[in-house]
Amino acid sequence: MSFEFHTHLDISVDTRYNELFTDTEELYTHYEVWTGHIQEDGEVVDGNFLGRLSIEDLADVRVGYDQINHNAMYVRGWEDETGTGDWHHNDWKDGDYFDFPGPPEIEFHTDVDISLETSFADLFTDEDDTSTWYQIWTGEMDEEGVVQGSLVDTEEGGGWVRAEDLNNLLFTADQDGHNTVYVQSYSPEQGKGDWQHNDWQESRYFDSPEFPEAVLHSFPSQVMQANPDIEFNTDLNVTAGVTTFDELFTDPDESVVWYQLWTGKIDAEGEFIKGSFVDTPAGRGWIEASDLETLKVTAAHVDHNSLGVKAWSEEHGIRDMQFNDPDKPFTIDLLNAELELQGLRWKCQGIDFCTVPVEVAAGEKLNVTGTLAALNDGLADAEDVDFSLVILDADGEVEHEFTISEDDDFIPAGRSVDFNYAWYIEEPGDYTAEVTSSADNARSVQISEHFTVEHQEPGLRFQELEWTSNGKKFNTNHGLEVGEELTVSGKLAALEGYRENAEDVELNLVITGGARSDVSVEGYTVGDMKPGDSHEFELSWTSEYDYDPGQHPYYTLKIVADADNVDTVDNFRTFDVKAPEAASDDHIHTLGVSDDNARNEMEMS
CATH class of the missing domain: 2.60.40 (Immunoglobulin-like)
Incomplete structure (x- = not known):
């Protein structure tokens, strides 16, 4: 089995993962991918586990800000018949590193000709297109540092301005004589960034804006002759x-x-x-x-x-x-108030809908979120606001109705209130959701969406899972000694809202490693489970060592739930077992977790 890692590639945000390595023998249909930053001594500074990706997914999944400053990649393949392969990685021990992108930078345009009509958006470009806020400071700098300066006067205060409002933030007389701009960004993905600025230490200054004397100073009394009447x-x-x-x-x-x-x-x-x-x-x-x-x-x-x-x-x-x-x-x-529904989003089980009409399954939770805004900032408050979300069936009959709370029946001009409503659709069929709002001094606004509810299949989920060894939470970085017991406990739940039983449910603890591949070491039949049922369990495996000398002892222990009419669900831990003769310090510990949102770390030496 051979993998080629393309460490020479110039990686940027949005680089596809299928460009970073090649499976030369093309034996697998899926790949587990981990990236991280590993120091020369093998210490892992940061890591991110992408989970198991299909070949098609590798062409769609792209490098993001979770991979900032990473230099290593671990990959192992999976195929239905052959199972899981060994981990492969770039040769970081010999200095063959990946060069993942660093934190996004801000580029300052010091060649801009600044005037009173100049927008702050013209002064810099942010590589991070996820930034939603900027804090801006301007000042006069010389070789020794700050001469004068202050945070820019913004509507939100403290020099903060929304990214979408940056074009409307203009230079004023407050920036007279200033030649330097400091910017701090914020994004939901990156959090608050470091202050960045034009390179004034290397004399890369902005040209100080020139303002007419009329703006900056009081004029002496100088009245023109033949003063025309306005x-x-x-x-x-x-x-x-x-x-x-x-x-x-x-x-x-x-x-x-x-x-x-x-x-x-x-x-x-x-x-x-x-x-x-x-x-x-x-x-x-x-x-x-x-x-x-x-x-x-x-x-x-x-x-x-x-x-x-x-x-x-x-x-x-x-x-x-x-x-x-x-x-x-x-x-x-005074202008009448004006209402607007903004950012309306429909979600099912927490996932955004990407297509219309929406299709959900009976018993699933459907959410609508958004913002009701009063426009005309500073002009007219929206008074006695009515807000409703109505769900109509195919005959136009009301199935569900929600109204705005009394505390939100007044919206100041330029402000907004967020809403988030959820409901469970019980019966299959065609439905219409209508979001409507009006006020005593504003016209009505409405947005509607049609969606189809289909028959729901049964489903299983693991809940409250715990992996323990010697009575303590299992640490995959430490692995196991031969003879130590690894236990998984928790609940297996048949999801509420589903209309069918999960039939002939079986629960098994499966081991892969050494001479065995997906071999059940403990398990039993749970039987049929009705919607809302839960079953508590505790299964254990005593660690063994059946690798040949020189092989690295990787094992994967998986808890698996199967039923005749339900998709299989599982959860696993990947670890190593120390050779019985001695616990060597010169080994690699690997962590793998099947949870969708798990963040995995590796320690290599």
Whole structure:
């Protein structure tokens, strides 16, 4: 039996596993694959067991972030008639290592021409496409370190911004003079990453953004001659979230480059009540004239009736701020709330559905998860929200109905609530799930999905399994001495919700190793099991040594449950048995666990 390991390959995230090794004799249909990082002395720093993969799976399964900085691969084959083969691996003892990718890096684009319209998304590229958040700091650096700097002002606070919102995070006057950007990423797969930055130690700086003096400083009183009057459009029906500031006034001076905007409330006698500069990217109400059409009136201005406009141009300098006539006030209406159903996902037994229509089996749990969001951030809260999930049968009759809790009947604008509903479908047939939401001040939204429930077959599962030796949890890294007993105990359960019995159930403890392959060493007949039944068991095997001298004594002990009308279920442990004459320190310990989510470690020396 021969395996070739392609350690010369340039491996990246998404490299297929069938590219990393070749089974030259093509004897097997499945392969168990383990990767890890092994030091020169044989110590395993990290490891990941991929489980048993078919030849077809090897072409689909790809290298991911679980394999970061790994340098070794162990593979053994399996075939129905010949059973499980020996472990094979790249020759790491002689320095023949794989070069799996390291942690994803962030590339900084210091050649970007930065201005007030520059997005932070233009400044760097993240290799990790799973990142969902970034924390950003900017500052001025010289050869000795930080001169000044701070976390970027973001809506979420603390310099944190969602990955999907990065394009909308723009440079402001707060970054005046800054030449360095630090970024920390977060992803569900990788967690929080290390801070990364442009290489300022090697003088690779960002060009400091240049801001007009109008944005950064207060102007001296410099009023242009023949000061044109701004025309205020107070007859306009102004709606928060819809109307833009360029619609509120007309300026005859076409040379204006920057405007400063103020809104407030003034009484009939012209007395000031309250007011503030408009929130703009440049700060203190300053905005480029060309961007007025993108700046919207918000809910913060709803009870304001006065608009102040100050203009600046290179030709005339700054003009005095002008206001609409108090006798002709603005009136601003609030936009209605808007609801949206987001990220709707259907799951069965915890697994996402990839196709429509959905097909599930009777007795299985079906979940729908998602988010109900109130849009128009900061504008209109959704009040007296109704939410329902209704399951209809083929005749349109209601089978199940869920409603939102009373605590969630109010959703602030720009916020959302998550939902997760589950139910068991008892009868086969065609069904429709309807998710509907509305509010007193928002239109109704609805998403529906059709799915088919098919007849359910019976099924078995192991529960509460424990592998023990000498009364303690079995440590596969230590293996067994000849004559030591390995015990597996737990429950065998017939899953609830299934409609048929599991017939003629048999439970066996099977050994593979030495001269034996899948030989039952202990077992018995359980009999028929009804849905919901469970059977407690405890089976043991006393370790033996039947290998020839020079062979490595691998054994696999497997607990197996079979029934006439049910798929076989099993769980196993792979270990070695020390030769009876002496326990040598120069051996390899291997761990193999059949649980789907098991993470396996190896120690080699």
